[in-house]
Amino acid sequence: MTILVISALLFCTGIVGFCLRRNAVLMFIFSELMVLGAVVASVGYALLWAEEKGQILGLVLLTTAACEAAMALLIIGRIYRTKRTLDIKLLSSRGEQEE
């Protein structure tokens, strides 16, 4: 049961950090923390119920998160090169002005 508490902690801290921060890189780190919570939950249930399928799902989730991280970091780097800031509020207000 402890591992499920840890996964819940990881997921909820990810949500708190995602809502608290305005830096795009930090928001993405906290979204990765949420994915990590999901991975730990699937592995935790796999251990609890003695099933290997949860571990395979965790491995798939890990790979998906790694691919997603590569793409998102590429996009964030591109945004920083063009806009010279990573402030989400500023970026969204600039986007509204351009529209």
Place this chain on the structure above:
Amino acid sequence: MSVAEFVALLPVLEGLGGMVWLSSPVYVAICFGGILLVIAGWLAINGAEFIGIGLVIIYAGAVVVTFLFLIMLANQTGQAEYERAPNRPVLAWAAGILLFLMMLFSTVWREGVPGLVNRSQMQAQTGIEKITSDRRHVDQQNRAPFSRTARLSVELFSRFFLADPRKRTVADDRHDELCRDRAATKGPPGRYQ
């Protein structure tokens, strides 16, 4: 929760607190890497060595390093105003605490709440012996130590990477047998014409 489990949980709590309170992205990424290492060790101790090693290689070895690389390229020092000022703190903490309580209720506290079906009741109703909270009991009955990781590795690498498509498997034999049975029950062609 035993004392050893609580002591193992402490670095995770410390890392999560650091991630929330520190403003510098470098420190946040390092705390994230530390949490990953602790959880990988935790999973390895509890019998999920394959995922633990994968967590270290994929997350701590690739994703966190890419984070640090991007932070270095974007020159993020944590000194800017938007890196220090919180965004909607009341909403963030309310959502996080509410969701955490709901998750605790649905996983841990649900076992003792009357009126809700817990795992033992579900096991008694369905008769499925796999639904058990004591994984070590299953391990002692059926499996040797580390057999879970070995079976998972062999399953993954043999079925998807090393399998010879020309070689007949048990599933192929079973399929042929089913086809033969189906043809036999239909009878000779033209019988009902």
